[in-house]
Amino acid sequence: MxxxxxxxxxxxxxxxxxxxxxxxxxxxxxxxxxxxGNNLISRFADENKFHSMTIVLPTWNEEILILSKLKDILIQDYPKNLLEVIIIDAGSSDSTLKIVNNWKNNYDFSSGLKFKLIEEGKRMGKSVSINRAFSEADESSEILMMSDIDCRLSPGTLKSISDNFLDPSIGAVTARQILLNRDFSALTKYESNYRDFYTKIRIAESKLDSTPIFHGECSAYRRSSIEGYKIVENSNADDSQMAVITRIAGYKAIYDENITFYEMAPPDSKSSRIQKIRRAQGLSRHFWRNKNLLFSREIGNFRRIIxxxxxxxxxxxxxxxxxxxxxxxxxxxxxxxxxxxxxxxxxxxxxxxxxxxxxxxxxxxxxxxxxxxxxxxxxxxxxxxxxxxxxxxxxxxxxxxxxxxxxxxxxxxxxxxxxxxxxxx
Structure with a gap:
């Protein structure tokens, strides 16, 4: 025995x-x-060409950050007449809506900037918000982008994103994340090292074909690559869902390491664990939902990545x-x-x-x-x-x-x- x-x-x-x-x-x-593999990212860069773009900002009780996020978008060196900003609010109970409306009433829109505030009234999940906001984006927008309130874009982000879409094979672009509090504690150092490791995977996948994992804090999609599709609303990983939708539509979904955004990592183990479990749950559902791609010959090298x-x-x-x-x-x-x-x-x-x-x-x-x-x-x-x-x-x-x-x-x-x-x- x-x-x-x-x-x-x-x-x-x-x-x-x-x-x-x-x-x-x-x-x-x-x-x-x-x-x-050959890195073709930004090969088509042209300082004189810009795409029309809608930037969606989902909010819920963001009174302490919403104004600085709007500033983060508007200080980008990008023609304002080609930009639309949509704030879609999921029933905030704080002063978010009051602050946004006050900003709207005092902002000078003579630059041609388009702005829209959508009030959902209650929380139904970020995926619901993204579906609605993208469907109500200005008809002239060629690129649909999402960004989180608690992230900050590096200078030139919008132009670099637009440059990628000069390549007709590119349908989606996401950026590299940098932690502002990397050295705050052992926990944030672990978090940074973990993200650095997965950055290498995203870059390698992009060089071979496409990456199926995106950063919703800063991700953009060619409108024609996702038109007619909706992300699953009772799930999450909405950013990665659209990356795969883009690839199925015949375009590439790439991770551009030259475009960066900044955010804070959760400072304590409990909040970090909750955030990671939520993200991991979304990715697990995401890959299980797309298990049929494991046997699809129509997607070429992307099948190896999946x-x-x-x-x-x-x-x-x-x-x-x-x-x-x-x-x-x-x-x-x-x-x-x-x-x-x-x-x-x-x-x-x-x-x-x-x-x-x-x-x-x-x-x-x-x-x-x-x-x-x-x-x-x-x-x-x-x-x-x-x-x-x-x-x-x-x-x-x-x-x-x-x-x-x-x-x-x-x-x-x-x-x-x-x-x-x-x-x-």
Whole structure:
């Protein structure tokens, strides 16, 4: 019985470990190979050409940031007569609407800027807001863009986005994220390192074909590439949904690392975890909903990208968590059963090697958790944390717990308000 338990748990752990390593090795090789592709981004840049553009700003109780966000858009060096700004409010209970209406009544629209305020009256989810705002955008707008209130665009963002669309094959563009509070704490450093890693994947995917994951804080779409489509409203990852819609329509959806936007990472572990679980839940639904693309030959190399992301977001979390559970069961069987029985002597070396690996991984996780500087500890801990987030998000999906209504982090907004005020000085 003891022999059976030891071998059973060890064998299960090894199977899951092999599956995890296979996915990670294949992902690493794929990214290295795809990264060697030609970077065609901004090849069509022309300082004299501009597209007409609608920028959608979804709001809900954004009284402390809405004015600075409007300024963030309007200080962009872009012809105002080619811009439309739509604020779509999901039933704010604070002074957001009053502030917006006051701004509207006092702003000089002689530049040709178009502005529209849509009041939904109640919260129904960001996807609902985006669908409505895009459908009500000015008919002349060639590009439909979304941006979050709690992010700030770098100078020249709108022009760089427009330049990408001079390439007729490009249907969607997203930008690179930079954390303003990267060095605030160990948590924000982990967050930044995690995002830097996935930035490399987005760039590699864009060089091969398209990326299926976008940043809703700053993403833009060729109107003709998404016309007639609606994003799923009882979900999230609306930005990534439209990226895939764009690719299915025959256009490319790219990540332009030369376009940047800035935002604050949640300063504490609880708010960071909630934000990540919501995002992970949206991506898990996103890839599961598009599982039919795994077998589609019509999308070319994009099928390889979808296969990789499906493995990373759907399969890998289960393999990692189940591997850890079987590993702890293996350790428990060694501790609590009569392991040193003469009947199992021939498995002794095999068991000891596996136990040593278990202890090494646990030590790296502990060092990472305690922010102790040790080789690989940060990487291993960040990877394990994200696998837990993805696993929890899928469990919540299976239990019917949807997080498609976004949750604000007050500390993030207050920190960004302070940042905006310092910029004024």
């Amino acid at each position: 003891e022999l059976g338990l030891n071998v059973l748990f060890a064998s299960i752990q090894i199977i899951f470990a092999i599956l995890v390593l296979m996915i990670l090795i294949l992902a690493t090789l794929a990214i290295r190979s795809w990264s060697k 296969s990789l992301e499906f493995s990373l977001h759907i399969f890998l979390p289960w393999f990692v968590i189940l591997g850890f559970i079987s590993g702890f069961c293996h350790i428990g069987s060694i501790i609590f059963l009569d392991y040193y029985s003469h009947e199992v002597w021939k498995f002794y070396l095999f068991e000891q090697i596996l136990l040593l690996i278990d202890i090494t991984v646990i030590t790296l996780l502990l060092f990472g958790r305690l922010n102790i500087n040790f080789p690989l500890s940060t990487t291993v801990y960040a990877f394990y944390q994200y696998m837990i987030i993805l696993f929890i998000s899928q469990i919540r999906i299976l239990s019917g717990n949807s997080l498609h209504l976004w949750q604000q982090v007050s500390e993030v907004r207050e920190s960004l308000r302070d940042y905006d005020e310092n910029i004024k000085k």
